[in-house]
Amino acid sequence: MRSDRGQSRTLLLLAALVLLCGGLLWWPAWRQHAHLQKQIVHQQQQLLGAEGQTQDLSQLAREVQQMRRELASNHKLLPPQDELAVLLREVSTKISLHQLLDASIASQATVHGPDYQTLPLEVKFSGASTGALGFVKSLEDMPRVSRMTTLRLERQDKTGMVQGSLRLNAFFYTPQGAAR
Numbered sequence: 001m002r003s004d005r006g007q008s009r010t011l012l013l014l015a016a017l018v019l020l021c022g023g024l025l026w027w028p029a030w031r032q033h034a035h036l037q038k039q040i041v042h043q044q045q046q047l048l049g050a051e052g053q054t055q056d057l058s059q060l061a062r063e064v065q066q067m068r069r070e071l072a073s074n075h076k077l078l079p080p081q082d083e084l085a086v087l088l089r090e091v092s093t094k095i096s097l098h099q100l101l102d103a104s105i106a107s108q109a110t111v112h113g114p115d116y117q118t119l120p121l122e123v124k125f126s127g128a129s130t131g132a133l134g135f136v137k138s139l140e141d142m143p144r145v146s147r148m149t150t151l152r153l154e155r156q157d158k159t160g161m162v163q164g165s166l167r168l169n170a171f172f173y174t175p176q177g178a179a180r
Contacts, residue, residue, distance in 0.1 A: 084119065087170050090142060091123065098135040100127035117172045120149075126156065126163040136166065145171040 088105060095103040108120035125132065132153060139148065150167040 094138045098131040100125040102126045119170045121168045124165045129160045129162045
């Protein structure tokens with residue numbers, strides 16, 4: 001019996017030793033598994049949060065493409081700053097072409113921007129209403145970036161003659177670092 005008892009104890013001790021060794025090997029793997037599970041959940045939450053950002057980026061990309069299409073379809077240009085004489089000749093030619101009378105062109109002080117200058121022009125004229133409207137339309141159709149900020153037309157009499165004035169801001173490209 002003694003040997004049975006010794007064998008039982010040995011077997012029990014061996015089983016405890018096997019369980020202890022198995023537990024020592026299993027415990028770190030279980031902890032690592034739990035840590036990896038937490039990381040997976042955290043990364044999934046980050047992905048869900050970033051999903052809205054990717055939709056915003058897609059919208060931004062569509063807007064940039066639209067702006068590029070609009071820019072490509074715009075045939076107006078920003079001429080260099082030394083084309084002031086060309087602009088004044090263009091406006092004078094358009095005045096003559098539309099048979100406007102008593103015309104005057106006065107340039108105002110140049111407004112400086114970071115890479116551009118704006119030259120305000122005050123144009124006064126009189127003539128037939130069709131000529132005045134044609135003149136305004138031709139200024140809008142010029143192949144340069146410009147903006148008409150003020151337009152005033154007054155009928156002079158019942159013959160269709162008008163007296164008008166407008167303010168036209170013409171934009172010119174200025175290389176960076178150019179003297180102001």
